[in-house]
Each structure stands twice: as C-alpha cells, then as structure tokens.
Amino acid sequence: MKQILSASVAIFAATVAFAEGVSPDNVTYSEYGEVEASLSGQPGDAAAGLEIMVSRGKGNCIACHQVTALEEYPFHGEVGPTLDGVGEYRTAAELRGIVANPKFTYEGTIMPAFYRTSGFIRPGDAYTGKAAQGELAPLLTAQEIEDVVAYLLTLKD
Amino acid sequence: MKTVFKGGVTAVALFAAYAVQADQEANLVINEDIEITVRADAPEHLENLSTIYSGWVFRSSETQALQMDDFENPGMIFVDDAIEAWNTVEGSEGESCASCHGAPEELAGVRAVYPKWNDEAEEVRTIAMQVNDCRTSQMGAEEWKYDGGDMINMEALIASVSRGMTVNVATDGPAQSMWEKGRDIYYTRFGQLDLSCANCHEDNYDNNIRADHLSQGQINGFPTYRLKNAKLNGVHSRFRGCIRDTRAETYGVGTEEFIALELYVASRGNGLSVEGPSVRN
Numbered sequence: 001m002k003q004i005l006s007a008s009v010a011i012f013a014a015t016v017a018f019a020e021g022v023s024p025d026n027v028t029y030s031e032y033g034e035v036e037a038s039l040s041g042q043p044g045d046a047a048a049g050l051e052i053m054v055s056r057g058k059g060n061c062i063a064c065h066q067v068t069a070l071e072e073y074p075f076h077g078e079v080g081p082t083l084d085g086v087g088e089y090r091t092a093a094e095l096r097g098i099v100a101n102p103k104f105t106y107e108g109t110i111m112p113a114f115y116r117t118s119g120f121i122r123p124g125d126a127y128t129g130k131a132a133q134g135e136l137a138p139l140l141t142a143q144e145i146e147d148v149v150a151y152l153l154t155l156k157d
Numbered sequence: 158m159k160t161v162f163k164g165g166v167t168a169v170a171l172f173a174a175y176a177v178q179a180d181q182e183a184n185l186v187i188n189e190d191i192e193i194t195v196r197a198d199a200p201e202h203l204e205n206l207s208t209i210y211s212g213w214v215f216r217s218s219e220t221q222a223l224q225m226d227d228f229e230n231p232g233m234i235f236v237d238d239a240i241e242a243w244n245t246v247e248g249s250e251g252e253s254c255a256s257c258h259g260a261p262e263e264l265a266g267v268r269a270v271y272p273k274w275n276d277e278a279e280e281v282r283t284i285a286m287q288v289n290d291c292r293t294s295q296m297g298a299e300e301w302k303y304d305g306g307d308m309i310n311m312e313a314l315i316a317s318v319s320r321g322m323t324v325n326v327a328t329d330g331p332a333q334s335m336w337e338k339g340r341d342i343y344y345t346r347f348g349q350l351d352l353s354c355a356n357c358h359e360d361n362y363d364n365n366i367r368a369d370h371l372s373q374g375q376i377n378g379f380p381t382y383r384l385k386n387a388k389l390n391g392v393h394s395r396f397r398g399c400i401r402d403t404r405a406e407t408y409g410v411g412t413e414e415f416i417a418l419e420l421y422v423a424s425r426g427n428g429l430s431v432e433g434p435s436v437r438n
Binding site for chain 2: 056060062063064074075076077078079110112113120121122123124125126127128129130131132136139
C-alpha cells in the first residue's frame with residue numbers, strides 16, 4: 001500500500017514537471033552550454049518560432065542576425081553572425097542552450113539570454129525605465145524557446 | 158534611439174535605412190564656413206578604439222545635409238529662442254545672462270571643456286548645472302528644469318557659439334574620481350538584456366541593429382535635434398533612452414551617475430569638434 005502510494009505521488013510529480021517544464025534558474029547546461037531536454041517538455045513549433053524570430057516584442061532575433069529565409073521581414077542587423085545553415089551544423093541541444101543563455105556557450109557575448117530571470121544589474125519593468133516589480137519573467141517562455149529552436153533547425157543549406 | 162527591441166519603426170527610420178546609405182567619407186562644413194572635425198585619433202585614455210567618429214558620420218546623406226546649413230537645421234530655431242532668453246531680465250536681481258556675459262559669443266569655448274570641475278563648489282558641473290547656478294545665485298531667478306525646453310535651448314545656444322572648437326574635457330585632477338565612476342557605468346551591463354554602452358557603441362559601431370546604424374554614441378553634437386521626435390534632446394535624456402532599451406531601471410536626468418557618465422562620454426570625444434545643435438534621426 002505504502003509503495004503504491006509513493007509511486008503514484010512520483011507519477012504525479014513527474015506529470016507536473018512535464019506540464020510546467022523547467023524554470024529558468026533550474027536549467028542544466030553542459031560544459032559547452034548545451035541543454036539536452038526540451039524546456040517545456042513539449043516539442044517546438046517551427047512556424048510559431050518564425051514569428052518570434054521576427055517580432056520586435058518577442059525574440060527580435062533579426063535585430064542582430066541576418067537570415068536569408070526571413071528576407072521578407074525587414075530589417076536584419078549585423079551584430080551577430082548570419083544564422084543561415086545553423087540547423088545544419090548545430091544540434092538542438094546546442095541551439096536550445098544558446099537561445100536560453102548564450103553566456104555558457106560564448107563567454108561575455110552581447111547576445112541576451114532569453115530564458116534567464118536572475119543576476120541582472122538594475123533590472124527594469126520591461127521597457128518603462130522603471131525598476132522591475134516582483135519576479136522577472138524570462139524574455140521568452142519555455143515553449144517559445146522550443147519554437148525558436150524548432151525554427152532554427154529548419155535553417156539548412 | 159528607436160527602441161531596438163520593441164515595437165514601432167518610425168517612417169523616418171524606415172526611409173533612412175531603405176533609401177539612403179550614409180556617406181561615411183563625407184566632411185562636415187557648416188554654412189560653408191565652420192569646419193567640423195568628425196573623425197580623429199582616439200584620445201590616449203581610450204584603449205579599445207583607434208579612431209573616434211562623430212555620430213554625424215553614420216547618418217544618411219539627407220540627414221547629414223540638414224546640419225550643413227543653419228537655415229536647414231531645425232535646431233537653430235531653438236537657438237533663436239535662447240538668444241531672446243539670454244537678453245531677458247529675470248529674477249530678483251534685475252539681471253539677464255547678457256548683463257554679466259555680454260554677447261553669447263563671449264561664451265565661445267565653454268561647451269568644449271564641459272563637464273568641468275568647479276573649484277568653489279567642489280563639484281563636477283555640467284553646463285545645465287552652471288546655468289542654474291547663474292540663475293539662482295546671480296539672477297535670483299528660478300532654476301530651469303534639467304533637460305527641460307528652456308535649458309536645452311540655452312545649451313543649444315552655448316554649444317552653437319563653440320562649433321568647430323575641439324572638445325577637450327579634463328579627465329584628471331579633482332575630476333578624476335567622477336570620470337572613473339562614469340567609466341565604470343559605461344562598461345556596466347545593465348538590465349535584462351545585459352548590455353553596456355560599450356557593447357553597442359564600442360564593439361558594434363558601424364553595425365546595424367535592426368534598422369539602426371550604430372554610431373560611437375559620442376556627445377559632441379548635443380543637444381541633438383532628432384527627426385524622430387522633432388525636438389532638441391539633451392545628453393541625459395539620451396542616456397536614459399539607451400539604458401531603458403536594455404530593459405533596465407535607468408538613472409534620472411541630472412543625477413550624479415549621469416553627470417559622471419556625461420563627463421566620461423564627453424572625454425571619449427576629446428579631439429572631435431563641438432557641433433551642437435546637431436541633426437540626427
């Protein structure tokens with residue numbers, strides 16, 4: 001009886017973790033900055049990822065990166081490298097780690113961490129210039145990161 | 158600055174990025190008379206840059222042209238307003254700026270060396286602080302709001318009479334500790350985007366960030382008339398905008414942090430010419 005109960009508790013806990021994914025402070029990065037498991041516990045949706053890549057209020061990735069497949073969405077920046085072909089030479093785990101927190105892959109990089117909520121200097125309340133109220137939300141949700149990773153994996157030469 | 162990471166591209170920015178490439182080799186001569194140094198060897202203290210450039214260099218040819226003729230430069234209208242204020246008696250002492258200083262041209266050279274240590278007050282003063290000190294101590298008049306319209310107009314007038322003179326802000330002596338404080342702020346990565354001034358203006362000048370062509374973030378052209386908001390903009394307001402865009406809590410205009418940052422950023426432009434009021438997008 002006791003055993004059965006604890007087993008069902010374990011299943012319950014696993015289901016919660018599965019539904020909520022992993023919180024920003026609990027992501028495990030490998031020595032090279034990779035994140036193996038889906039942050040949301042769900043697969044990503046590449047079409048949703050595309051919207052996030054180009055939208056100013058979301059990833060706005062093209063502010064810094066040129067992507068030939070996104071040519072119809074002006075304007076692409078030059079601060080980061082082109083992402084053409086990145087789905088060819090990078091794995092899902094590498095891409096997930098770079099988008100979630102690129103500082104583990106590239107020390108001191110200018111690229112912001114899209115799944116990080118602590119350790120900032122004078123964090124603000126979005127773009128108001130005022131101090132942040134309460135806990136910060138990550139720039140992208142776990143599922144949005146997965147969607148972006150799914151999109152990046154479509155970028156093959 | 159157009160907010161890089163959120164919505165809203167202005168028509169002007171769209172136009173500039175689409176249709177016109179900046180002429181980065183161009184030279185700036187105002188009214189076919191005042192020669193402006195827009196590129197110079199970096200001052201000794203700047204370890205990561207070899208050449209410094211005015212923000213004018215990175216603007217479109219159209220925007221550049223607006224600054225080459227005072228009749229085209231919308232900022233000069235505000236200089237005219239300030240000339241009126243200059244001659245207006247205000248406050249309990251029956252004085253105007255003119256009654257102590259004569260013609261505005263008497264202040265030629267001032268813009269080039271500010272912010273500057275003031276021995277009596279034992280503080281680093283921006284021009285705005287000095288103007289307010291004149292207003293309260295000499296004229297018995299009310300302070301003007303920091304970066305408010307009256308103040309910015311007066312700063313534009315004071316800058317305009319120094320155009321073409323070489324920026325030469327002192328970084329040592331009693332100003333040194335404020336200068337160091339400003340340098341620390343310049344290299345601090347602020348906000349949820351975790352970006353320092355240097356990330357954009359030192360490591361990435363001349364690169365586009367979305368539709369914005371990044372300059373070195375020099376302040377030799379302040380106050381700047383921006384086509385985006387169609388008014389003169391002060392240095393501290395610009396600092397606020399840039400820090401806000403890193404998703405950070407900014408400092409306020411006129412705070413010690415921004416006075417220190419202004420001193421440090423001004424010194425990064427030692428060798429360029431004063432060119433305010435300039436025109437930017």
